[in-house]
Amino acid sequence: MTEQLVRPDPISGFPEWLPEVRLVEQHWLDKIRQIFESYGFCSIETPSVERLDVLQSKGETSQEVYTLQRLQADAKDQTDASLGLHFDLTVPFARYVAANAGRLVFPFKRYQIQRVWRGERPQEGRYREFTQCDIDVIGQDNVPLHFDSELLRIVVEVLTALDLPAWTVNVNNRKVLQGFYEGLGIHDTMAVIRVVDKIDKIGPDAVSDLLASDVGLTADQVSATRSLALIRGTDSTVIDEIRALGVKSDLLEEGLTELGQLLDSFADLPAGTVTADLSIARGLDYYTGTVYEAKFLDWPGYGSISAGGRYENLTGSFTRKKLPGIGLSIGLTRIFAKLVAEGLIQTGPSSPTDVLVVVPSDDRRIDAQSAAATLRGRGLNVELYHQADKIAKQLKYASRKQIPFVWFPPFEDGRDHEVKDMASGEQSVADPAAWSRA
């Protein structure tokens, strides 16, 4: 009987990596986690699955949700029909905080590194399954401004640690935008924000046209809005530029103070790390203060690689308590997959092995095994070669896997152990109880 074979190709939009690429991704994940923890953020994970009413509690992105169905469920069995995969980590986090508020210490600082799913059509930078790295700080009633600067510093630290092609973090403050538009006498400030947010994609002229035609701004309002949107700068001189436009409101003043303080707090970073960009607004309605997004400089059309901001109320759909916060999300897969596609991921070994211990002969297996155990006990990752093959074959295995060291237990009684550095080819006597990687 010859059974039909099943095609083993992966599904588009669901990335997977060869071991040597995964090893780099793992290294990235470890670094990100280490940086998050170094600022005292705790880890939480939520289920991949939420009830649909939870997923839709903010209404917006419902078209991207994958719902679940049991393959063998009959039509009448609707037990799982109301479940779906989460499409971000914010909604599940909001539910988690609402469910556990009494058992958490506030300000609650958590990080969450998990996969999320969106039923989108796959295209560059858009995946159907991808990993997000989120951190948020949630306060009761208020979240000190300190965290705006801390979170941005964490993003900078992460993006720097990943050694990426040139990027910048664009920051803005929603109070500046809203206060400025209010100062211009505009009522539907949200409509203006939504149009201005498109400036990157459609350019300032098209934005001006839309502001006049769709939002109904006067020529003066359009002109001032456009001037504001074009302001960019890497230090607090942008605050003076904004003031020079002559618009005034209390909210604008508040926003300028916050933005100025934020920019000042990054004075120690290399120029260009953080850029004030008065056009960015981060479409979502719920940001209320600092907003930011990070982008690759050489791929301006590529989506943001990290984004976030300050919001008034995380858990409004679930509880009457007011829990404001500030959060950020790093698009791990979006960054990593782009670099893989551009050939910019430098891969090395395909395994974490530091040392391959040779099995010289079946008689000597015990010595080899005990050398391996000794080295392992000292924190090294050690493979014991699996059978007494010819030494050349064992060495070839090590070099194919780019294992950096090969260990030779004594080939006969009374001889010493030796270790070979595969890069230099040097071989020297060594003691498994004392040797370490140079």
Added chain:
Amino acid sequence: MTEQLVRPDPISGFPEWLPEVRLVEQHWLDKIRQIFESYGFCSIETPSVERLDVLQSKGETSQEVYTLQRLQADAKDQTDASLGLHFDLTVPFARYVAANAGRLVFPFKRYQIQRVWRGERPQEGRYREFTQCDIDVIGQDNVPLHFDSELLRIVVEVLTALDLPAWTVNVNNRKVLQGFYEGLGIHDTMAVIRVVDKIDKIGPDAVSDLLASDVGLTADQVSATRSLALIRGTDSTVIDEIRALGVKSDLLEEGLTELGQLLDSFADLPAGTVTADLSIARGLDYYTGTVYEAKFLDWPGYGSISAGGRYENLTGSFTRKKLPGIGLSIGLTRIFAKLVAEGLIQTGPSSPTDVLVVVPSDDRRIDAQSAAATLRGRGLNVELYHQADKIAKQLKYASRKQIPFVWFPPFEDGRDHEVKDMASGEQSVADPAAWSRA
């Protein structure tokens, strides 16, 4: 407008943990990963989602699969209709190996720690989403016997490191069972294996009855089969016990040699760590040699906490190449959730923070920030308290989160930094550039 609130309770069968519990789980995951890597296993991850034909390539567990549907897809759009969440890590791994065989180095040693999903009714020990920790070694044409012993040693090392309530690893060899039944003149050995595998649940008498009534064994065959199934022992004397039953076949001989060697290789472990149990078979048809399962001794009715074995062909559904292997799976969630339910998880702090740096006053924030940065740069996890609250309040925050050390930057110029050990209450002068946890 008062919007209807959404209930934030988690869904049954989808576990989630408070931060202090998650911290323990994370510690477990780190240990498991570290042990897997210390034997040179590389990490891979596969998408959570596979095509249904891949998921069903082995046919068996189709009723447990969750399929995906886009919430907004119209009935005609079947793009995603053929996708489902993986229910184990073996099927996706088989697909991965088949897809990438030309780019992997064999024997291919991989570990995979991921969530899996099953549309089961939740009950004790059964979850709809849970984390599995798998390792497999895949060979081309053959996998040396060395790995049977190595994998079992890894399980033992992991279960030991997790410091669990009493457990044992039961081992057997399918060749012994099949060879023994063949030696008894039984043709449908698989039917016998399936019945004997139930001995744990239904007892030896019911098994004997079924062997006679359902499989049609003679009284002598039933009696010998029963005698074999009741043999248990912690060393290779079980081999003699089996031989004493007087049954002979080549396959039995081969199995006894393998089982004997395996047991001998664990002579250095504490008695009871590994137990030969001639009843276990691991239901699945594809195991062909060594099989094992680990169980809690005090909860015999609770499912196996780890299981695995040797199989002839991993990728048979995908390729004509023969790729035999040996694998094991550790049921992380099954173990962890049981211990949580039994109150046996000792939780500590709710964050990874080593040191909380106090902000004595707004003037002193810079000093506090710089002390935090210095400590962080030296590998410590450091929270900077978020505002210049009263010191008592800052200390209370540290003690609620069980942060072990509180750092006091100088309250005025010319004074020293001090650090307080929250457990002992001791406070002493310290230098952020030199201090370390005792």
